[in-house]
Amino acid sequence: MRALVVYCHPKPDSFNAGVLRLVLEKLDAAGAEVKVSDLYADGFQPILSAGELDSYLDCPGNVGPVEREVEKVRWCDTLIFVYPTWWYGLPAMLKGWLDRVLLPDVAFLMPDQHNATIRPGLTHITRLGVFTTCGASWWLTRFIGAPGRRTLLRGVRLLCAKRCRTAFAAHYLMDSSTGPSREAHLKRVSAKLDKFLGLARERGAGSAVSA
Known part of the structure; x- marks a missing residue:
């Protein structure tokens, strides 16, 4: 597993x-190679x-200004986002990363004489995880339409492998959070990461053997 x-x-x-540290601990437990883009x-x-x-459409020259980030995207098979x-x-910083890094011929292929619409370019990514915090409540976030979640788990997900596994967790009402809620x-x-990374299955198999 190669995780960005x-x-x-x-x-x-x-x-x-703290969520990032937990993600990295779980990736280490899964034996993953890991790269972090701390924006x-x-x-x-x-x-x-x-x-x-x-x-923007000058491929492959368009990757020049963000070549380091593009190399990470092309290297990974697991992509995880941690953000508020x-x-x-x-956040504007993360939206800018999507704008500049997920380019034509990197994240998607542009329409051509044979294809009327864009096609996926991240088909090497088989896992997509999103871990966030929200100041608003669950119902208000959903009422608005949860645009951040939709951008990543629908927009980016459509560009990944057809059977790409996903994971999502959000701490809502973060502004009034408590020690117990955190x-x-x-x-x-x-628990989400254990399932997402296959650690739950490994533990279950270990329990069966020991029993």
């Missing part, structure tokens, strides 16, 4: 940082410039 974790939060002591710590530039837009939901969607959420994330 895209992490987006400006504060190293955030609850999201704030890495100083990622999220703005798609006029020059990049002009060369702001205004019901993705602890309970980390337990949910842990």
Whole structure:
């Protein structure tokens, strides 16, 4: 397993940082090779410039400004996002990563004389995980339409392998969270990751053998 974790939060002591640590622990337990794109710590530039837009369809030259990130995307078979939901969607930094990195001939193939619409370009990705926090409640987030979740678990998911496995967990009402609510959420994330990464099956097999 080759996992790319895209992490987006400006504060190293955030609850999201705790979720990231749990994700990395679980990946290590699964024996995965791991690369992390810590967008704030890495100083990622999220703005798609006029020059990049002009060369957006110039493949493969369009990857030049973000070649390091593109190489990570092409390398991984597991893609995991950890971020806070702001205004019901993705932080500007993360949206900028999608804009600049998930390019034509990287994430999707453009229409041509034989195809009227775009085609998936991330078919090497067989697992897609999304772990976030939301200040709003579950019902309000759903009422608005959960645009951040839809962007990743529908939009990006459609570009991945046909049977791509997904995992999602959100701590809602984060602004009024408590120690117990955060602890309970980390337990949910842990269980989701065990299933997502196949650790639950491994433990079950081990129990059967020992019994």
